[in-house]
Amino acid sequence: MLHTLLPCDVVVVEAEDGMWEGYLHPDEATSIARAFPGRRREFTAGRACARAALARLGVTPRPLLCDADRVPQWPPGTTGSITHCDGYCAAAVAWQAKVRGVGIDAEVLTPLGKEVELICSPAELQGGVQAGLPAAFVANVIFSAKESFYKCYYPLARQFLEFSDVEIIVIDDGCFEARLVNHSLPDMLGFRHCRGRFALHQGHVFAAVVL
Known part of the structure; x- marks a missing residue:
């Protein structure tokens, strides 16, 4: 649904079933190690969506860590946003040369x-x-x-x-x-x-x- 609300320069990936229990880079896993199981599932799905969306832009997979303000550190030249609620998760990413910022x-x-x-x-x-x-x-x-x-x-x-x-x-x-x-x-x-x-x-x- 979210992809219908954004211009074509923004790539949106919504979580599929396997993404909620998928792979986390060790550095990502460390950052969420003390969280409750529900929060870990949301985090895992969000990172999986973000990796898939970045891959569609042609960006090499890398850990998506947060800075001191808990803002995801998107790869150089890109920007993005992640959202999740009960049973739903998605990520949206774009090249900064085309989109200055995005929020979903x-x-x-x-x-x-x-x-x-x-x-x-x-x-x-x-x-x-x-x-x-x-x-x-x-x-x-x-x-x-x-x-x-x-x-x-x-x-x-x-x-x-x-x-x-x-x-x-x-x-x-x-x-x-x-x-x-x-x-x-x-x-x-x-x-x-x-x-x-x-x-x-x-x-x-x-x-x-x-x-």
Whole structure:
């Protein structure tokens, strides 16, 4: 599904059954050795998806380790993003010469509770409904859109974000614009907003942005 939300310059690989228990480079395995089994499965699937996607770009396989900020250290000249939720995992990669940054997110589509007030502004919720989204899942779309924006933003700006720092404007049923509205925060290579796409599919919400 995520590949339908991204341009052709971005390679997307979704996890297949064998990837959840697949191979990890020893250095990757060391970095996740103390994690719970569920987290190790997600990590393993994410690395398998990333290796497969990079291979499609023609990049020689190598360990995909994280830096001190827990950001994957993509091979020189490439950029990427990994997402996982219950039963789903995917990676998206691209050459930086064609894509400055990418962020993907997948979430199980379940109604949110009181946390909606922390994630979404009244204007964002109203805008989603006016754009034609099912009222019960507007908050899910906004949450996933903000997560995908953050995954694109943080590796470039190295700045944590609060939900209120970003405004999501749902343009129609499938597209949104993410705007960095806290003007005290650094931009992304001169950009303070970007377009993204989303989809509701088989009990999940998917969102993706590129810069």
